Amino acid sequence: MGSRVTHAPLAEAVTRGDRRALAKAITLIESTRVDHRARADALLDALLPHTGQSLRIGISGVPGVGKSTFIEVLGLHLIAQGHRIAVLAVDPSSSVSGGSILGDKTRMERLSVHGAAFIRPSPTSGALGGVAEHTREALLLCEAAGFDIVIVETVGVGQSETAVAGMTDLFVLLQLPNAGDDLQAIKRGVMELADLVAINKTDLDAAAATRARAQITSALRIFGFHGRAGQRRVPVLQLSAVKGEGIEAFWQAVQAEANERRASGAFDARRRAQREAWLWDIVQARLLADFKSHPGVRHALPRTLAAVDESRTAPTMAARALLDLFKT
Numbered sequence: 001m002g003s004r005v006t007h008a009p010l011a012e013a014v015t016r017g018d019r020r021a022l023a024k025a026i027t028l029i030e031s032t033r034v035d036h037r038a039r040a041d042a043l044l045d046a047l048l049p050h051t052g053q054s055l056r057i058g059i060s061g062v063p064g065v066g067k068s069t070f071i072e073v074l075g076l077h078l079i080a081q082g083h084r085i086a087v088l089a090v091d092p093s094s095s096v097s098g099g100s101i102l103g104d105k106t107r108m109e110r111l112s113v114h115g116a117a118f119i120r121p122s123p124t125s126g127a128l129g130g131v132a133e134h135t136r137e138a139l140l141l142c143e144a145a146g147f148d149i150v151i152v153e154t155v156g157v158g159q160s161e162t163a164v165a166g167m168t169d170l171f172v173l174l175q176l177p178n179a180g181d182d183l184q185a186i187k188r189g190v191m192e193l194a195d196l197v198a199i200n201k202t203d204l205d206a207a208a209a210t211r212a213r214a215q216i217t218s219a220l221r222i223f224g225f226h227g228r229a230g231q232r233r234v235p236v237l238q239l240s241a242v243k244g245e246g247i248e249a250f251w252q253a254v255q256a257e258a259n260e261r262r263a264s265g266a267f268d269a270r271r272r273a274q275r276e277a278w279l280w281d282i283v284q285a286r287l288l289a290d291f292k293s294h295p296g297v298r299h300a301l302p303r304t305l306a307a308v309d310e311s312r313t314a315p316t317m318a319a320r321a322l323l324d325l326f327k328t
């Protein structure tokens with residue numbers, strides 16, 4: 001991107017739905033350069049009135065469950081209905097190992113070349129850390145570019161699922177048909193995040209898929225997330241991404257869920273809570289960065305940490321002393 005380019009023409013090009021402009025805009029927000037950050041903030045500010053109109057869907061599942069196969073089939077199905085689809089990936093492996101679970105080029109080949117789709121693999125984590133630091137911004141940019149369905153994909157690893165559930169309207173968990181055989185696979189924490197569970201690869205073993213559906217439904221009930229009076233109901237569906245089976249039923253379930261929440265006010269309430277949480281995340285991250293770069297704190301930190309490690313100082317005392325240094 002040329003250094004003379006201001007945000008105004010870029011913003012305008014993004015709102016026209018120009019995919020190259022959108023890619024440039026995302027590169028700008030992912031940049032760690034201070035002058036880029038100022039332009040990125042101005043760009044986001046200019047585009048904010050054009051955001052908020054999409055349905056934001058999080059999709060997670062272990063590597064190999066069929067996420068990219070499913071997203072491609074779903075994406076093409078929705079494009080045929082007149083939608084425009086953006087797919088963003090939150091990939092915790094890229095920041096840890098430098099490699100990428102989600103980012104290989106062969107994924108979603110048919111979808112990626114479609115004019116009504118935009119696919120952005122693996123944003124790397126930014127200066128403040130956190131795998132999803134810029135994904136929320138990228139999501140807003142996709143909305144400004146007129147994508148009415150934004151899918152945020154992640155793998156079932158680490159904090160990324162919580163991050164993705166925290167930026168989407170509905171969080172979908174993909175499971176394998178044998179998930180029910182292995183209770184370890186039904187992780188409480190992830191189930192808690194799920195608004196919808198879909199069992200993929202049902203073509204491999206229909207009986208296993210039916211069993212998995214019953215087991216997941218009962219696990220949801222045991223965890224207390226399912227079916228009791230006043231509690232949310234988590235649909236558990238069956239799919240075969242390779243055969244294209246269950247795709248429309250999945251989409252119907254997503255829409256039913258979204259419509260129900262729009263009617264009850266839960267949809268807007270979740271977005272409001274997410275915006276507030278985002279604000280606090282940034283405040284916390286910046287404060288922590290300022291704290292760690294404060295000269296007095298930096299000077300005292302090694303000593304203080306050693307004292308805490310050796311139980312010579314209580315963590316509470318140590319924290320208070322460091323905070324006092326920070327405030328002076």
Ligand code: GDP
Pocket residue numbers: 061062063064065066067068069070200201202203204239240241242243
């Ligand atoms: P991801 O790692 O979750 O993105 O999984 P992929 O979409 O790359 O799929 C992993 C493998 O499972 C690939 O070989 C797919 O062809 C296969 N696969 C995906 N969906 C299905 C399905 O519904 N049935 C069967 N039999 N295989 C599938």
